[in-house]
Amino acid sequence: MLKISNLSKNYKGFLLKVKDLVFEVGKIYSLYGKNGAGKTTFLNIIAGIDENYNGQVINNFKKTGYAVQFIENVICKRTVKDEILSIVIEEKKAEKILLELNLDDKKEMSPFLLSSGEKRLLFIRAVCEAFDLILIDEPFINLDRKSKMAVINFIKMSKNLGKTVIYTTNRIKDVAHSDKVLEIENGEIKTRDN
């Protein structure tokens, strides 16, 4: 479980304030809001990247993973396989994912040679494999229908394994894949069942 209480964060003219919010195990949450509403800021706080806030964030999940927006641009390793291995750690998990995504024959290639969509899918799939609280910032932007369906499938698969997913979107239609919708507006978050 992830529990947030009395959270507030201030910038010049921007405020995020959340009184009480609980993220339960085994559920999918969408965080919906316009550009600049504070979605990424909120994920950064949960991920522990941004510590510049007031209030309590109690995270009881064993391992929290964060697929940042445009994660396909975050290339660190020399080969596709090493890239995935650095997330999932276990060799057999990396091999399984590469086979599943039909990228086994490209595993020794530079990650730069994959298409953006292939990289996005691979990274998100790996994060879903390795962590039990999974944060994904704007997973659907710039994906074609098939790739988008694949990401939705990764999210649903994670839930079926008892994991918790929080993804953001600025398109209301894309909240459809979640159990609960968190709408962020004027710095406040309203929750509803989907």
Ligand SMILES: Nc1ncnc2c1ncn2[C@@H]1O[C@H](COP(=O)(O)OP(=O)(O)O)[C@@H](O)[C@H]1O
């Ligand atoms: N480190 C920062 N310093 C000052 N302002 C920031 C910082 N990070 C984000 N902001 C501002 O906070 C607001 C929320 O940004 P963000 O969380 O990225 O929104 P969203 O992801 O919903 O589009 C924006 O107005 C943005 O410019």
Ligand SMILES: [Mg+2]
């Ligand atoms: Mg954002």
